[in-house]
Amino acid sequence: AAERSIPRIAPVPLTRSLAGAVAAAPEADVLLWPDTFTNYLSPEAGSAAVRVLRAAGLRVGLPPAAGKVCCGLTYVSTGQLDQARRVMRRTLDALEPAGEAGDGGGDGDGGGGAAPPLVVLEPPCAAALKTDLVELLPDDARAPRVAARVRTLAEALETAAPDWTPPRLDRPVTGQTHCHQHAILGDAAERRLMAKAGLDGQLAAGCCGLAGNFGFERGHYEVSAACAEDQLLPAVRDAPDAAAVVADGYSCRTQLDQLAGVRARHLAELLAEGLPEEGLPEEG
Structure with a gap:
């Protein structure tokens, strides 16, 4: 496209x-x-x-x-x-x-x-x-x-690591739970982890609309964008300014970047930001 x-x-x-x-x-x-x-x-x-x-x-x-x-x-x-x-x-x-x-x-x-x-x-x-x-x-x-x-x-x-306590981030969150996760994996563990980290909010359901290669193919752009407008883009637009935008799926992050100019992050990135600054040391 x-x-x-x-x-x-x-x-x-x-x-x-x-x-x-x-x-x-x-x-x-x-x-x-x-x-x-x-x-x-x-x-x-x-x-x-x-x-x-x-x-x-x-x-x-x-x-x-x-x-x-x-x-x-x-x-x-x-x-x-x-x-x-x-x-x-x-x-x-x-x-x-x-x-x-x-x-x-x-x-x-x-x-x-x-x-x-x-x-x-x-x-x-x-x-x-x-x-x-x-x-x-x-x-x-x-x-x-x-x-x-x-x-x-x-x-x-x-x-x-059941006894580990994640860093407290204490901020609102918005974004997208990948549709494959909704359909196959479930997101109960993610919701519990975000709650422990003080991430307050509900991620959008539905589909971001990129769907792997689908949204990139010629003739699919309008359908792809319409899917994003169903739930994801309104959720991000309506979120507080301080909200972190989370999307574990690369397609979802790409869609947000290309349609809304928004940088979404994997939950791992958000949690890592709350950890003490350090490099990537070698394993002993």
Whole structure:
């Protein structure tokens, strides 16, 4: 669509910036999933998540062969299911050498020899790993074990660091809960985490209207913008001036930037802003 501008690719991917600065996978309490959106387009969300998870006392690592893992969502959403299966099997194969695709004798919450949780920052990628992976590879016993390990950031903090208290931000909040999260994952853990951090407000329901590549395609711009005007844009316009705009989905953040000139942030970024200033130290 001529009305659109192409999102900028990050100069340094997240996986490269974290190389040597995170724990080796076997020693990690949690593994940060390097989804394509976070890795190449929004690495600041990933860096913020590392800071938050470390502040909660967790050792953070990346999956083995981090550059080869992918949930396959792009191919699922465009109907390329055979390619999605190939990508998903490649992902399971990449996880397998270090035993990451096995059940580890536990439930995936970390500890007791269990394979560590996979913290997935991008809601549609988490949803694909939780549901599409299992549905498209019903003959692969590794798929349900990996799906059971998937956590959002809030879920990981709640289960792996239940005694951690997030920084108090004490400000109103607005923005968007990704539609995949509404449909598949639920946002109860996110709402509890925001309440603990003093973030007061309700995120918009519905869909931002970008819907992956849909809103970028020629002929779809008006429908895409109309979806955003249904709930998201009015919610942001009507919010107090001091409100933080939160959107965990990269598409939602992009839509807000391009249609309203508003910079939305992943919840990880907002929480990281409340932590003491520090760099990204190397793991000991």
